[in-house]
Amino acid sequence: MSAPPVLEVRGLTKRFRGLVALDGVDFAVPEGAICGLIGPNGAGKSTLFNLVTGFLPPSEGEIRFRGAPVTGWSPQQAGRSGIARAFQIARPFPGLTVRQNVRIGALFGRSGPRDVEGATDSALALLGIEDLADRPAEGLTVGHLRRLEVARALAARPLLLLADEPCAGLNPAETDAMIAALRRIRDGGVTIWLVEHDMRAVMGVCDRILVIAAGRAIAEGTPGEVAADPAVIAAYLGAAEESRGA
Numbered sequence: 626m627s628a629p630p631v632l633e634v635r636g637l638t639k640r641f642r643g644l645v646a647l648d649g650v651d652f653a654v655p656e657g658a659i660c661g662l663i664g665p666n667g668a669g670k671s672t673l674f675n676l677v678t679g680f681l682p683p684s685e686g687e688i689r690f691r692g693a694p695v696t697g698w699s700p701q702q703a704g705r706s707g708i709a710r711a712f713q714i715a716r717p718f719p720g721l722t723v724r725q726n727v728r729i730g731a732l733f734g735r736s737g738p739r740d741v742e743g744a745t746d747s748a749l750a751l752l753g754i755e756d757l758a759d760r761p762a763e764g765l766t767v768g769h770l771r772r773l774e775v776a777r778a779l780a781a782r783p784l785l786l787l788a789d790e791p792c793a794g795l796n797p798a799e800t801d802a803m804i805a806a807l808r809r810i811r812d813g814g815v816t817i818w819l820v821e822h823d824m825r826a827v828m829g830v831c832d833r834i835l836v837i838a839a840g841r842a843i844a845e846g847t848p849g850e851v852a853a854d855p856a857v858i859a860a861y862l863g864a865a866e867e868s869r870g871a
C-alpha cells in the first residue's frame with residue numbers, strides 16, 4: 626500500500642460572515658513533493674494555509690495529516706505534529722543574531738528542544754546563510770531575511786513546510802538561490818507546499834500545483850498541465866499578463 630499523502634484537504638470551506646473565502650477545496654500533498662498554491666489576490670491562499678496550520682477553524686470539510694483526521698487542531702498541535710510555516714513577512718527578533726533567531730525555531734520544533742544546535746546548524750547550512758550566523762538579524766537584505774525565515778521554520782524539523790511567498794521581492798539571482806534551497810530541503814526529506822506569485826519560480830520548482838480563484842479550486846496538476854489550462858489562463862495568468870500591459 627502506498628503511503629497516505631502528507632496532507633489532504635477535502636471539501637474545505639471557510640466563511641467569514643457572508644463571505645465565502647474558501648469553497649469546498651480538495652487537494653492532496655504527496656510525501657516528498659514540492660507543491661504550489663497559486664491564485665489571484667484574494668483567492669483564499671492565506672486562508673487555506675491558516676486552516677491547515679490551525680490558525681483558523683474551517684466552517685466545513687476535513688483536514689488529514691499523514692492519514693489521520695486533524696480538522697480543527699491548534700497551531701501548537703500542528704507544529705508539534707510536524708508542520709512549520711515560513712511567513713511572507715519575516716519578523717526576526719530584534720537584538721538577536723541570525724543564529725539566535727534560527728535557534729528559536731529549533732527550540733519549539735516537532736521533537737521539542739532536542740539537538741537544538743544540530744538543527745540550527747543544519748537549517749543555516751541548507752539556506753546557505755552560515756556566514757551570516759553571527760550578524761544581527763536587523764539590517765539584512767530582503768533576500769537574506771527570506772532565507773532566515775525559511776531557516777527558522779526548517780529548524781523545527783518539520784515533515785511539511787508551508788512557505789508563504791518565499792520569492793516575493795527577490796531579484797532573479799536571489800530567486801534562483803531560494804529555489805535551490807527549496808530543492809535541498811525537499812531532498813533532505815521535507816515535503817513543501819508554497820504560495821508564490823513568481824510564476825518562473827512556481828513553474829520551475831513545483832511537482833504539482835493547485836490553482837484557486839475566488840475560493841474555488843479551478844485546476845490541479847503538473848506545472849505544464851495548469852499552465853495550459855484555459856480556466857487558469859483566464860483567471861490568473863491572463864490577469865497577470867493584462868496587469869503587465871501585455
Ligand SMILES: Nc1ncnc2c1ncn2[C@@H]1O[C@H](COP(=O)(O)OP(=O)(O)OP(=O)(O)O)[C@@H](O)[C@H]1O
Nearest residue numbers: 641644645646664665666667668669670671672673
Ligand atoms: N479574518 C478575515 N475576516 C474576514 N475576511 C477575511 C479574513 N481573512 C481573509 N478574508 C477574506 O477572504 C478572502 C480570501 O483572502 P486570502 O487572504 O485568503 O486571499 P489570498 O489568496 O491569500 O490573497 P493575497 O494573494 O492577496 O494574499 C478575501 O476576500 C479576504 O478579504
